[in-house]
């Protein structure tokens with residue numbers, strides 16, 4: 433949204449530069465610095481992009497102070513209760529909630545693309561059985577561009593659409609294949625009369641000799657996890673997808689880049705790291721020892737599942753996830769209760785502690801999600817692949833928005849150079 437001719441005046445050594453100030457539909461105003469280098473021959477400096485808006489977007493909005501997350505304007509809490517993942521996919525991709533015909537058509541299009549090219553099975557055979565599933569899905573997603581040449585021309589809207597549907601449809605199949613491969617079980621084909629979450633659970637947990645009945649409440653909990661992870665503004669992996677896409681790279685390569693970035697423990701890898709931390713703590717009486725470590729600036733240990741660049745009061749997703757954890761643990765027999773008991777006590781102690789309060793450190797989306805997935809029977813190595821499966825629709829929506837933007841150009845940040853000034857080569861004999 434354009435501003436009303438408001439400007440910010442930058443004074444550098446007595447010379448003034450006027451920078452337009454623009455107002456978004458919600459959130460902080462922005463100072464448009466696109467002409468700053470041309471006019472003032474200076475760069476802005478913002479490592480980690482703590483104060484930088486990298487793009488305009490209509491998709492998702494986060495209010496870090498109020499703990500709000502909106503998908504196309506709808507609060508995530510309302511969607512988590514009233515909607516389901518395929519409907520949220522439609523909303524994120526096309527901007528509006530679908531009517532019945534639109535939803536049925538979209539669901540049908542996704543369902544008809546859940547199988548992968550049979551030749552892709554051989555990709556899995558090339559990995560060690562103990563390969564981390566994130567390594568496998570990063571590779572297989574990138575390899576999809578070798579199979580779907582008819583949907584790699586990003587200038588063609590129809591190809592962009594079919595590539596988007598293919599990735600949303602096939603990620604559950606690929607993620608379940610990575611899991612089956614790691615445990616030495618045969619791949620299970622998708623079943624088209626199941627919904628998205630139920631299909632994923634069946635492909636993960638069915639074995640050929642046995643009938644597998646999906647527990648509806650568990651499928652609902654998994655569907656809710658998918659919805660809560662679907663998109664989140666310009667986080668590290670989404671920014672990676674946008675930057676890769678800005679070069680014109682094909683959509684499969686861009687999403688593979690997003691998966692690779694998500695893997696980091698500071699980002700999507702935190703759910704796996706958090707459950708491992710809760711297990712390491714083991715019992716509430718050991719929590720003070722870990723709180724002490726988290727506060728020690730000389731100790732690199734951080735409380736995984738705590739803190740967020742944007743949320744400074746609470747992560748709305750964590751609140752919903754916490755409720756879901758209670759529901760799921762009441763449903764399943766193999767409850768590893770100590771982790772939930774440790775998580776609850778850790779949250780209580782941390783939220784009363786000044787160090788965490790001063791730094792606005794609260795549980796984030798990764799704090800409870802691992803407990804739910806663990807209780808359902810997933811190994812910790814599958815937590816981030818499930819996050820990637822959920823976030824694929826967000827990455828694709830953001831990528832489509834960027835590619836369709838007529839003002840879009842390749843992303844190419846500059847730097848503050850602190851290296852050597854120009855100098856002449858010194859022959860070896862003189863060094």
Ligand code: SDX
Nearest residue numbers: 664667698699700702726734735736737738739740741791
């Ligand atoms: C996700 O961006 C997104 O939207 C991401 C995500 C999404 O949906 O895409 O929400 C998903 O990635 C959630 C975050 C998952 N990561 C973790 O749970 C890992 C643990 N958290 C931290 O690594 C950290 O909180 C970050 C990376 C999430 C945020 O880091 P920031 O904003 O750069 O904050 P910071 O590192 O500057 O920390 C500020 C202060 C520091 O202390 P001081 O130097 O001021 O003394 O808070 C401390 C940090 O040491 N701090 C922590 C802490 N997180 C920050 N101390 C202990 N434990 C923590 N978890």
